[in-house]
Amino acid sequence: MTSANGNASQVTNNGDVRKPFKIFIGYDPREDQAYEVCRHSILKRTSIPVEITPIVQSDLRAKGLYWRSRDQFESTEFSFTRFLTPYLANYDGWAMFVDCDFLYLADIKELTELINDKYAVMCVHHDYSPKEKTKMDGAVQTVYPRKNWFQWLDDNEIGSVPFVWNFLEGHNKVVENDPKTFPKAIHYTRGGPWFEAWKTCEFADLWLKEMEEYMKKKSNVR
Numbered sequence: 001m002t003s004a005n006g007n008a009s010q011v012t013n014n015g016d017v018r019k020p021f022k023i024f025i026g027y028d029p030r031e032d033q034a035y036e037v038c039r040h041s042i043l044k045r046t047s048i049p050v051e052i053t054p055i056v057q058s059d060l061r062a063k064g065l066y067w068r069s070r071d072q073f074e075s076t077e078f079s080f081t082r083f084l085t086p087y088l089a090n091y092d093g094w095a096m097f098v099d100c101d102f103l104y105l106a107d108i109k110e111l112t113e114l115i116n117d118k119y120a121v122m123c124v125h126h127d128y129s130p131k132e133k134t135k136m137d138g139a140v141q142t143v144y145p146r147k148n149w150f151q152w153l154d155d156n157e158i159g160s161v162p163f164v165w166n167f168l169e170g171h172n173k174v175v176e177n178d179p180k181t182f183p184k185a186i187h188y189t190r191g192g193p194w195f196e197a198w199k200t201c202e203f204a205d206l207w208l209k210e211m212e213e214y215m216k217k218k219s220n221v222r
Contacts (some may be wrong), residue, residue: 020051021112022095024085026078027054033194035100037207040214048109053088055081055097098185101192102166103207106184111165119159121150124166169202 023042027035039052057077060066066081074080082097089095094115096108115122150158163172167183170190175181186206191198193207 018049019093020049021108022089022093023050023052023108024055024082024088024095024097025052026076026082026097026099027056028077028100031076031100031194033211034188034192037211037214038098038100038102038104040217041102041104041210042108044213045104045106046108048107048112050108054100055084055088057081060084099187099189101188103186103188103203103210104184105186105206110184111161114159114161116159120153120157122159122161123150124161124163125158126163126166126168126171 025035025038035054039054042050042052055078057066060081065084065087068080071079076099078099085095085097094112096111162180162184164180164182164184167186169186169188169192172183173181174183183203186203188198188201188203188207191201193199193201193204194211198204
């Protein structure tokens, strides 16, 4: 597991220096490979400077920033640590949190262009009620309102992002010849091919290809 930075800064056409866009990825030791592939997929396609940081629960506990006891319904170590994102970003501008079980297929710049400062937060407004009782490696699958987005804000404070930026494997569908339905970021929320039970899930081939590219690049660096 590593923390990665994109370019330290970028000078725009008018001479302004653009700060890296801060991206925080939820990290779980059980899904280290998923984290690395998610990170790789972002860095591979981005055309803007980004700063990627894993949210590691053990690090937060060591720093006294997180002390909550593990809940029986927490399927990952970042179920609640994700909510420290504004603090970790120093409350400076916009930042993004994403689960480690994502695969990005498009330039993150496109997503940043959707930012609207009138909102407190922005996300895909999923209507998602999974039928499975378990997910991932046997974790309990829970159903609750606003699953895969947020509960504590009023609707008018939550901006909407097109579902293709959080395309739920096994739930969202691609419509042939309709580019608006083609995923820009696939979310293997039920479990991805890094788990034995999900090796043949939808879009597994795309993730496995990305993993092979990451592993090849990693070996070349050595």
